[in-house]
Amino acid sequence: MRWRGDTKKYNAVIIGASIGGLVAAAYLARAKARVVLFEAGEQFGGAARTHAFAPSFRGPLHVHTAFALDGRAVRELRLAAHGLDFAQTDMKLIGLGPAGKHVAFPDGSLRARAALAASWGSDGLAYGAFHDEATRLARLLRPLWDGTLADPAAPNTAEAMAVVIRRLRAEDSDAERIEELSRISATAFLDRWFDDGALKAALAFDVFPSGLSPHEPGSALPLIWRYAQDGSSLPGACQIRGGPSALTAALVAAAREAGAELHAGKSVGSIVVEKRRTAGVILTDGEMISADCVLSSLDARDTLLGLVPASSGSFGLRMRIPPPKRLTCAQVLVALSAPPPFAGLAPHELGARFVAMERGEIADEAKGVALTGGFPGHIALEATVPTIADSALAPSGQHVLSALVPYLPAQPNAGWARVEKMLRRRVLETLEDFAPGLRDRVIACAVITPENGAGCRQAVSLFASPGARLSASYEARIRTPITGLYLCGRAAEPVDAISGRAGRVAAGLVFMGSRQGASA
Amino acid sequence: MDRYEAAVIGAGPEGLVAYIVLARAGVRVIVLEKSEEPGGRATTLEFHPGFRTSPYADELAPFPHRLYRSLGLAQRGAVLVPSPASVLVSDDGTSVLFAGEDRLARSVPAESAPELLAFRRQMQSARVALEERATVVSKMRRGWFRPNGTKDGPAWPSGAWLGDSLETLLSARMASPLLRLHLAADAVCGRAVSPFLAGSALHAVAPGVGGSGQSPAGLGRCGRALTELATASGVTIRCNAPVTGIPVSQGRAAGVVLGGKEEIGTDAVLSALDLKQTMLRLVDWAELPDTLPKRLGRFRMAGQRARVLFALDALPDLPFARESRDAAHGPIHVASSLEDISRTYEAWRRGAIPVSPLVTLRVPSFADPRLAPIGKAVMTATLSAIPARLSDGAWTAEKRDRLVQLALSAAERAMPGVSARVLATHVLTGPDFEAALGVTAGDLDGGELAPDQALEFRPFGTAEWQDGRTPIQGLYLGGPSSAPSPFLLGVSGERAALAMLADFQTGVLR
Incomplete structure (x- = not known):
């Protein structure tokens, strides 16, 4: 594959070394693109790092369980060979109750399920059926959430969901279930199987990255999203050995090995836009970096309002960007x-x-x-x-x-x-x-x-409502109104979770865009 | 005497419409009403000697034009006058929005006019789509489902207002904070909802204020017109006839039981009561499918408003209406901010009386001076997000008085000096609605308005109950809990009646 343009110009500039940014850098460099990444802070990894918060104590920041990490990126970038190791996988969920009456949700094994039934009666018995149904629905919707379903989604939840249903070629009965998921609350969904409030609450907690609360209409969808994560190639919720910094280090090593230039302590002051197309970035020290594409780890607001000069974004863009969370x-x-x-x-x-x-x-x-x-x-x-x-x-x-x-x-x-x-x-x-x-x-x-x-801080995506964000395709969340400017951080994910998937999909879009440009 | 073929429970607007549709098709019907007079919420009440007004609502939900015309309501004197304007009084100023596009465009700041008109048109087209979909009665029996609008006729309107929060919806379309607050107040008035929570955008299409219109002489005129139409169609309405049960034999509704003793046997029963009243109070639970009572129990119904009726010794002075009299004929919202509305909602959830609820005032006397003695006036205040059941016990006289004070302090902001003119007050809370209208928990909307229990998800969660058919053969639900209530009036009664007629024709019922 040959990338167009002269060799002094970069094919892609990446702003910020978030997990998504690093994944994008590694993928693009592997595809032989000339790619450079600027991180304003001294450390790579953005929010996800291991934090020495007391003498000789270190703790994971933000990703204390890596439940959404993109299994495909981990495998394809050979992060294990670059030092990524999981201290534990498939972490169990325990809902804490008073006086030691906790509820420990079992893994798939029949024995563990039987144990839950023994202590939680009919609710425990129902867990198996619930888990199977949630997993089944998650499997149906996985193409939407692993980046394989490429369809610029319609601008609102209901229509987007109709597009998804059509694209997934779901059976009528499944289409009904999926449509329903985008309307009902997580609690209403769980109500079908369980009676006990504590048990339902523990399961419903997982909707929080979407910003919805368990009783809010539409919160059943982020619950199923969570199950779709468990079924991806990572074995459930994992704990990274050495904390998130180890993940960053592995990604940095992989990206550098592939030939990406990574700079810490250099921040981008603005994005250069010419004729509604990116031309590069200007660093805060005044240096101009020309590039065909710009990928931003920042959220939609910080990127489009903070970095794109107001003069080039006056086409009703400012109005369309959702307000801060x-x-x-x-x-x-x-x-x-x-x-x-x-x-x-x-x-x-x-x-x-x-x-x-x-x-x-x-x-x-x-x-x-x-x-x-x-x-x-x-x-x-x-x-x-x-x-x-x-x-x-x-x-x-x-x-x-x-x-x-x-x-x-x-x-x-x-x-x-x-x-x-x-x-x-x-x-x-x-x-x-x-x-x-x-x-x-x-x-x-x-x-x-x-x-x-x-x-x-919750990332502002291009979609104002959590439901629309969840049912949009990756492409719709990544692309911005400015050609050549992509989002690759948390803002491009279906919910506010650190995954790196947006980086992988964004790299794919840059690659495709460059091929089309070359042939044109 | 001939055996009745169908019984209709409840002589409110929905029940009366259902009854008229059935009677005009030649079905022998009996309408059973528990109170002394038919009309339901379409009533005019003399709450103080010489002072009359509509006690439960100032406006009814919109009648579809088609239905209004085909029933011939106007000929019977049920003239409904839409509000010409709505007013918001807040700390940041007063805003008046007129119903007519021309006047609207002239009365708001020039930079806001285009987006406001665009918003109006969007809402308008959503309402038109809703009305169109509401007229389609599915031919198939229970259990059908098509993803929204793919094969089965037009779709229910969907879009941003199904998933978004009201704040998201408005801030994407409206730059002025004052207009945002005004439109939010128009949408949520009378209901308990936080504009920040997902799904609250739905309220923008629901008739918060923009209903069919006020009836001069009160809504009682409208109720009476419906009653006259009903009796003219040929059959009597039995008042003082509380239905206490719907006997079911072999999975079929067999009639109704009155007052616990008298039984009227019919082939079909149409209930214009809400979902919980019908299925949980009137039907023996043993006749319902296993998991149904539990699911029915989870249908969210709760009283969301209180009303205070005021008798005034003179028409109040409205500073904002001095230039245009029309501004006095519509709703007058008094609100501070979206955050305040959200706080009110939180208080409502806790079962407490909020500190500063959204108050919507109306002075019906401007539209019809005959409602009060000469020179005097009536005023109503609708307080949003007032729980029907308080966490600290029953509604006492003192708590009711607090509502009066809340309403008065809001009224004082909109029309200075009004508190000195109050002759008498009449407070209506959730329990009063429940006692008078038989609505579960005093919920006048027939169930909380949320995406998971609105439109095709009405009555609850699944599409299988559309057109009013229930798991019990011969029992139809055409009350406020069925689609498309509370967006439109009369249609759920009509749809249930049409579904019943269709089943009579196909022989399912005979």
């Missing part, structure tokens, strides 16, 4: 002197991911309060103990607990300094309910918010 996630990293004393759990079970949300309404209430800038009265959280499978993250015998808290206000009325304090207290209180005595083991505690860790 009102919600954000935050993370609390806790250094512990001993394993967390979760009531009723054996030490070997601590490697699971724990969901602390006893009622689905907690998420709905939190979201409602956070939308107007308030701090919710109850929080829902997901916690992992990465040191169980990866002891190198903490001194011997000591542990790290990572808690992810969704549904927080992006601009709290009380200011982040106060919210940080409240959050630390509330997270420890919530965990204390399920692990009495945890507080006495705390050595250090760090709160990661949008103020001190930019990656918490």
Whole structure:
């Protein structure tokens, strides 16, 4: 394959070394494109890195479970050969309950399912049927979510879904189910199998990356999206050995080996647009880099409003870009002197991911309060103990607990300094309910918010509503109104999760575009 | 006396329409109404000596033009006058939006006019599409499903308002925050909804205010016209006849039971009550398919508004209506911000009386001075997102008074000096709606309006109940819980009646 253009010009410039940006760089370099990547920070990896938050304690930032990581990119870029290793795969989901009455969701094995039935009665029995149906629907929709279904989607959910149904050539009964998924709430979907509120809440928690809450119409779709991730080539939710930085390092090594130029500490000031087509970028130090294509790891707002000069984007573009998100996630990293004393759990079970949300309404209430800038009265959280499978993250015998808290206000009325304090207290209180005595083991505690860790902020995609974003094709999320400018970060994913898939698909689009250009 | 072929439960607008359709087709029908007079929510109430107004709503949901004409409502004196304008009073100023396009374009800032007109037209075409789809009655029996609009006639309108939040919908189309708030208030008034949550855009097409119009002399005139039309078609309406059960034998509805004793045997029963009243209260659960009662229980119904009726000793002074009298004839919203509406919704969910609900005022006396004694006036206030059941116990006189205060403080912002003119007040909350109209939990919309229980997903979740057919043969649901309620009035009754006629013809029912 020959890339057109003179050899002094780059084929593609990538802004920001997010996972998606690095994946795109590696794929393009493998296809013999001249590609250069500029990262403003000193480290590669964007939001996903391993954070030394206390002396000799390190914790994973943002990706404490890599559930959405693109299995195909991992395989095709041979990341294992470049040092990517999983400390554990197929992490179990445990819904925390009071007084040790947790619900541990089984893997596929019949024995584990029987065990759930023994302790949860009819709900436990129904789990098998639920899991099979969710997996079946996920398999139906997988072409949409793994980037193989290329169809510039219609601008709204309902029409996009009709396109998807047509393209997937689904049976009538399946078409009905899929159409229904984009309308009903996760709770309503789960209601068909389960009665117990705690069990449903634990399963429904996983809709949070979409920004929807479990009772909101349309939240059944992100739930199925999550099941589609479990079925991709990665074996379920995985924990990366060494934390997200190890993933970054493997990607950097793969990209460099393929011939990509990666620069840290150099930031892009603006994107050059000529006749609604990208011509390159200008770095903040004034250097002009010419390139045919620009791929941006930033979200739609930061890219199209922040980097594209206003003069070249006046064609009604500004109006069409969705407003900033009102919600954000935050993370609390806790250094512990001993394993967390979760009531009723054996030490070997601590490697699971724990969901602390006893009622689905907690998420709905939190979201409602956070939308107007308030701090919710109850929080829902997901916690992992990465040191169980990866002891190198903490001194011997000591542990790290990572808690992810969704549904927080992006601009709290009380200011982040106060919210940080409240959050630390509330997270420890919530965990204390399920692990009495945890507080006495705390050595250090760090709160990661949008103020001190930019990656918490929800990415603004080109689609304003979560439903439209989920049912659009990758191509529709990646392409921007400016020819040659692509999004490859989280904003181009169906939900706000770190996956790298957008980088892979964007690289494919650049490649196809260049071939068409060459033949024309 | 001949045996009745069909019974209609409830003599509200939907039931009366169903009854007229059946009677005109020659079916021997009996209408059973629990209260003393037919009309349902289309009633005029004398709430204070000499002061009358429509107690449950100022406007009915829109009648499709076709239905309005074919019924001949206008000839019977049921003239419905659409609101010529709607007004928003907020901290940032007052905005008046006229119904007519010409006046609208002239009355808003020039830069907002094009996008406002474009938005109006979009909503208009959505409503037209809705009306078109609502007239199609599927010929097939229960259990049919086609993905929206692929084979089976026109589609239900779909689009941004099925999945988006109202805020997303509006901010993509409207630059002015004041107009956004105004259109949001128009959409959600009278209902509990957060404009930030997914699916709330649906409210923009639902008739928050833009219904059929106000009836001079109150909605009672409209109810009476329907009743007259019904009786003129030939059969009597039995009032004071509360239906207490629908006996089912061998999976078929066999008639209705009145007051627990008298049984009227019919071939078919059409219920114009809501889903839960019909299926959970009137039908023996043992006759329903296994999982159905549980699913029915999850259909979300909750009271979402309260009404305060005011008797005033003089017409209030509306500063914004001095130039154009028309501004006084429509709804007057008093709201602060979208965030406030969202907070109100959160309070509603908790079962608490919100601190600053969206209040929609109307002064029906401007349209018809005869509603009050000479020189005096009536005013109504609709408070959005007021729970029917409070978490801290029953509605006491003191809590009702709080509603009056909330309504008055809002009214004071829109029409200064009005509080001094109040002669009497009458408060209606969820339990009052429930007692008077028999609506579950005081929900006047027949179920929460959300994408998963609206349009083809009405009554609940699946398409199998369209056209009012239920799992029980011979029992039809044509009330506020069936599609296309609450978007259009009379159509769910009509559709259920047509479905029943079709089944009579094909012999399913005889």
